[in-house]
Amino acid sequence: MKTFEELYRDLLERKVSLEEPLPDGYDPYHLDCLLHPEKYAPVLPVSTCEQCAYDRACQNSCIFDAIEREASGKLWINPSLCVGCEACIEACKDHHIVAGKDVLPAMKAVREAKEPVYMMIAPAFLGQFGEDVTPGKLRTAFKALGFTGMVEVALFADILTLKEALEFDSHVKQKGDYQLTSCCCPVWIAMIRKSYHELMPHVPGAVSPMIACGRMIKRIHPDALTVFAGPCLAKKKEAKEPDIDDAVDYVLTFQEVRDIFEVADIHPAELTDEWKEHASKAGRLYARTGGVSQAVSEMAEQLQPDRKIQVCSEQANGTRECMEMIQRIKENQTEANFFEGMGCIGGCVGGPKAIVEKEESRKRVDIYSDEASFQTPLENPYVLKILEELGFGTVEELLEEDSLLTRDFH
Structure with a gap:
């Protein structure tokens, strides 16, 4: 057989x-x-x-x-x-x-789609499809497969960084208060929901950047087909959760995308570079452990530099470390007030369906982040452009709309 x-x-x-x-x-x-x-x-x-x-x-x-x-x-x-x-x-x-x-049904849907088809690429993508494959060349490769365009999910990580910073400001008022993140890791969130449900009040009701990206695309283009690609198998399950299954039609891993390029005889490194810059350093950092903490910390400081209690973060890699960190929280054995959990060692760059080894991928993510023209979401003009296209005048208006960025974990 x-x-x-x-x-x-x-x-x-x-x-x-x-x-x-x-x-x-x-x-x-x-x-x-x-x-x-x-x-x-x-x-x-x-x-x-x-x-x-x-x-x-x-x-x-x-x-x-x-x-x-x-x-x-x-x-x-x-x-x-x-x-x-x-x-x-x-x-x-x-x-x-x-x-x-999910390759067969996903690519059948792309071929048959009559409306816009968008590839939503995870922040950990840089270098996954070849050392010389720039974001612009990867965009061209997806267009050769039939996609209307490629969107960097890091842009929507920018928007969620603002949300998490404002949540921190709202909920962490004194010593002993704390916030559990990261919304971008479905394994971490699922672990808290199943085994530590009593801690859920400390988890902001935020969707992941993947879901935010899919929802906003569909708000602007209601009939669009959305496909997400990343290093994480758990995103396949996340996209099917009943309260958020309106955002992403298909989830592929980086390894599945590589398979598609191979059978389609598409070589991204040889294609033209259709360069666009969407995300700030903050959103790009979501790809690796510590990136969310750094992004939210810098954002919170920019919003309120004189705030008495600033972000003091602690991170954990992998489910065992995450459980150990939660135990320290429950036993009051930590001074941190912002806890970032990642289900994979190294964060998303260490995802099981990544192509590049996690240390090399982390290095590339850091370089790509340092090369960003904008340091924080507030400096990113594309955040404001998204707000305009969605009909919001301010970031606060966007964050107040429950149907886009908020979910009920209970």
Whole structure:
């Protein structure tokens, strides 16, 4: 029997036609997973493992209790509980679990779209598709695939930096008050919601930059198709959450985008550079651990330089460090008042579907951030341009509208 990955590759390369019955040697379940990923969890059990040699390491690795077994002993991953952190994939040494793929339905939708189609690229994108691939060349590559344009999600991280800074000003008034962030990491947010729900009042009700980007595009272009690309598998689950599933139509990983470029024979490094600068240093920094803290701290200081209590941050990488940091908070063993959690080591640059090694990616993110023409969201003219297109006169008006940037975690 051919593997899930082999079927995926053969479909991409058109060795298998969807217009004909599936040839012998392929599993129909694998085909259904590839054609209808919305029915499944972000991670998929693709082969039977009743006789596990690793004492159910996959189940033990899942802090969200998403891995269940049927009476027959067959592994099942509950789509309503799985966050897509990939801990189970790392734990299963026999490779019975793989990451889901959304390439086939996403690119079919792009080909058939009659309205604008936007690629929303995560802040960790720089260097992922080649050392010489600039943002402008990547934009040209996506247009060659049929996208109307490429939008840097970092611009919407700018807007959320303003929101988080204003939230800090509103809620942290005295010693002992604190704020939990980052809204950009669905694993961190899901962990708090499941295991530390009593701390949710300290989490600002903010959508992620991905959701903010999708919602604002659809507010300006109601019939637009929105596709997000990043290093994170958990974004596939986030985009389907019922209270925010109006924003992003499809989520691809950087590795899936690389696959598309390969089969389409598109080489971004060889294309023309359609340069546009959208985000400030603050928004670009969201790609790595500590970036949100730095962005919000600098924004809060710019808004109120004489404020008595300034941002004092602490960060954690990976679920274990995040849990340890939360324990320190609960035991009053920290002086910080702004806590940033990232589900992956290094932050988004360390995401499981990144192409470039995290230290190299972090270095490129820092360089790209330092090269920004604008240091903070308040200096970024594109923030004001977005406000104008949405019909808002001020940032405060935008932040007061619940339907765009706010969600109810309860």
